Amino acid sequence: MTSKPSVLITGASAGIGAAYAERFARRGHDLVLVARNTARMEALKARLHQEHGVAIDIIQADLTQPADLAAVETRLRDDARIGILVNNAGTAIGRSFIEQSTDDVARLVALNTTAPLRLASAIAPRLAAAGEGAIVNIGSVVGLAPEFGMTAYGATKAFVLFLSQGLSLELAPKGVYVQAVLPATTRTEIWGHTGADVNTLSGVMEVGDLVDAALVGFDRREPVTIPPLPDAGQWDALEAARQAMLPNYGNGHPAQRYRTAA
Numbered sequence: 001m002t003s004k005p006s007v008l009i010t011g012a013s014a015g016i017g018a019a020y021a022e023r024f025a026r027r028g029h030d031l032v033l034v035a036r037n038t039a040r041m042e043a044l045k046a047r048l049h050q051e052h053g054v055a056i057d058i059i060q061a062d063l064t065q066p067a068d069l070a071a072v073e074t075r076l077r078d079d080a081r082i083g084i085l086v087n088n089a090g091t092a093i094g095r096s097f098i099e100q101s102t103d104d105v106a107r108l109v110a111l112n113t114t115a116p117l118r119l120a121s122a123i124a125p126r127l128a129a130a131g132e133g134a135i136v137n138i139g140s141v142v143g144l145a146p147e148f149g150m151t152a153y154g155a156t157k158a159f160v161l162f163l164s165q166g167l168s169l170e171l172a173p174k175g176v177y178v179q180a181v182l183p184a185t186t187r188t189e190i191w192g193h194t195g196a197d198v199n200t201l202s203g204v205m206e207v208g209d210l211v212d213a214a215l216v217g218f219d220r221r222e223p224v225t226i227p228p229l230p231d232a233g234q235w236d237a238l239e240a241a242r243q244a245m246l247p248n249y250g251n252g253h254p255a256q257r258y259r260t261a262a
Helices: 015-026 038-052 066-078 102-130 151-174 190-194 207-220 232-250
Strands: 006-010 031-035 056-060 082-087 134-138 177-181
Touching: 006 015, 006 066, 006 102, 015 031, 015 038, 015 082, 015 207, 031 038, 038 056, 056 066, 066 082, 066 102, 082 102, 102 134, 102 151, 134 151, 134 207, 151 177, 177 207
Parallel strands: 006 031, 006 082, 031 056, 082 134, 134 177
Antiparallel strands: none
């Protein structure tokens, strides 16, 4: 692998993915852009090549379609130049869980969970064998907060966080860095998918600010980066509480509190 590996970014035609493309191009990395909208990717490719002189390939793909997803998996397995994967492609749907169609939820799960899982599975063995590389998974703070009322979307983002943490435990000893990035409300087109107007929301983070913060976490090799969280100690306390419970999961008998009737 070269000193500046190529970066494959999904959902790269706009929003967070396009901002990652710009930032990594600015750092001198060649890119592989993956998205459905070829015209947008071609425009981004032309601009970034002119501004930064990097080589950029485009893969037009709908990652909910098995054949398209398989093509990206093959590229990740076979192209040794790709040393960083940014699993950014994702979507959301509006209305409450009982109002959402099962087919819409299934498509949400396919894009938000199956695609990043399969793409990570495609590249991880090669990176582990090389002893270097990185996988960045874009999650959401919604995956930590069922109170936000986005049940299906939040469940997919909880999956992304768990996947990232599990991969980090497995791959970090092999030299591979895995980062989960958890945005909160960010000015992207995803809000249109839910029927919401982002301009009516408060506390909206700009995409560039989000990605710049995420890359600070990337450079620091943080396992989990939460750009809107002011106090890192709160995340540390949550992790400490989770770790404190682990020894109790090995009990061979029910806890005392379950041995008497209410």
